[in-house]
Amino acid sequence: MDENETIRTIKSRRAIRDYDTSKDVPDDLVYKVIEAGGFAPSAENQQPWRVIVIRDKKLQEFIGQIAVERTILLFGRATPREELERRLDYIKSKASRERTIDILISGERFEYIKGKPETYGAPVLLVLAVDQTHVGNSQATLRGTGGVYGWSSPRHAVIAGSMMMENMSLAAASLGLGSCVSSVQLDHFDDVGAVSQKLGIPYPHWVPILCLTLGYAKNERTLGPPRQGPEEIAFLNKWGTPFVKEGKK
Numbered sequence: 001m002d003e004n005e006t007i008r009t010i011k012s013r014r015a016i017r018d019y020d021t022s023k024d025v026p027d028d029l030v031y032k033v034i035e036a037g038g039f040a041p042s043a044e045n046q047q048p049w050r051v052i053v054i055r056d057k058k059l060q061e062f063i064g065q066i067a068v069e070r071t072i073l074l075f076g077r078a079t080p081r082e083e084l085e086r087r088l089d090y091i092k093s094k095a096s097r098e099r100t101i102d103i104l105i106s107g108e109r110f111e112y113i114k115g116k117p118e119t120y121g122a123p124v125l126l127v128l129a130v131d132q133t134h135v136g137n138s139q140a141t142l143r144g145t146g147g148v149y150g151w152s153s154p155r156h157a158v159i160a161g162s163m164m165m166e167n168m169s170l171a172a173a174s175l176g177l178g179s180c181v182s183s184v185q186l187d188h189f190d191d192v193g194a195v196s197q198k199l200g201i202p203y204p205h206w207v208p209i210l211c212l213t214l215g216y217a218k219n220e221r222t223l224g225p226p227r228q229g230p231e232e233i234a235f236l237n238k239w240g241t242p243f244v245k246e247g248k249k
């Protein structure tokens with residue numbers, strides 16, 4: 001199939017972690033990104049999402065510091081260096097690869113979430129929260145009883161929220177904005193509680209699951225971790241039979 005603009009945007013979007021701090025993102029663009037997010041599908045069209053737009057530097061610093069500390073624990077202590085080298089072997093320059101590993105294990109890589117100019121921070125941080133009692137909300141008797149029909153409400157909410165997040169990151173890319181989805185500051189229950197309390201999120205009914213930084217990229221970023229092709233990730237009719245398109249067999 002010929003590439004069209006949508007597919008080109010999807011394929012060229014990259015996680016941006018260094019922002020041009022001389023450029024703010026006007027509310028008008030933030031609005032467009034969130035609006036596009038809201039067009040994502042959701043079970044029963046319940047739209048179980050809320051987005052908090054964070055421009056307050058102190059709040060960005062609070063959330064960014066959690067990311068830095070968790071990263072030090074995760075990559076600095078728990079992940080062997082050889083594993084990081086393996087994951088980053090798509091970076092051909094040894095010096096760049098080593099630098100990327102160093103900023104990962106020191107937590108420096110997540111300074112950008114704090115929005116500080118000296119670390120090329122993003123001017124805007126979006127926090128996405130989803131309604132854990134999602135499925136069943138429209139029927140009073142089922143409220144909060146996800147699982148009655150074998151459904152999992154939290155699962156539905158996370159699925160819909162993830163689709164909403166992807167819409168936002170693609171909309172941002174289409175508008176010329178850089179963005180980066182992040183979860184490291186929300187992976188641990190303690191951090192979810194702390195962030196919820198700080199932002200007034202009525203947790204655990206609503207739970208923050210992901211963040212998205214928004215800003216203009218400092219440098220163009222084209223190189224990214226490689227993707228597996230359909231031949232590797234798709235099967236025809238049955239698990240294990242590779243899906244190979246006509247002409248490639």
Ligand SMILES: Cc1cc2nc3c(=O)[nH]c(=O)nc-3n(C[C@H](O)[C@H](O)[C@H](O)COP(=O)(O)O)c2cc1C
Pocket residue numbers: 013014015016017180181182183184185224225
């Ligand atoms: C659920 C999820 C969680 C992620 N968490 C983080 C994160 O905590 N910090 C970060 O810098 N990037 C995070 N990312 C971004 C990925 O690292 C990035 O998308 C991936 O390495 C592929 O690179 P690309 O987006 O440039 O193609 C996350 C992405 C997803 C979908």
